[in-house]
Amino acid sequence: xxxxHENATKRIIVLMTRTQKVRLxxxxxxxxxxxxxxxxxxxDAYDPEEMRQRELLAAAFRNNAERTSAPLDRQK
Numbered sequence: 874x875x876x877x878h879e880n881a882t883k884r885i886i887v888l889m890t891r892t893q894k895v896r897l898x899x900x901x902x903x904x905x906x907x908x909x910x911x912x913x914x915x916x917d918a919y920d921p922e923e924m925r926q927r928e929l930l931a932a933a934f935r936n937n938a939e940r941t942s943a944p945l946d947r948q949k
Contacts, residue, residue: 887912 889897901911 897911898908901908904911906914
């Protein structure tokens with residue numbers, strides 16, 4: 874493996890709204906990271922399959938909460 878090549882950095886330009894930029898800077902600040910390091914870590918941490926599993930789990934929790942509270946709502 875060519876470590877020099879792998880560790881070389883490339884500049885990218887990302888367009889976002891002013892509000893998104895403020896949120897990005899705030900999140901990076903809360904993490905005590907530069908915006909660049911925050912974005913690099915976010916890219917490394919992103920896993921589409923994990924996100925899909927979280928969405929499915931959240932939907933299951935919502936459905937369960939609705940089913941559980943429906944009989945109580947009818948008693949009002």
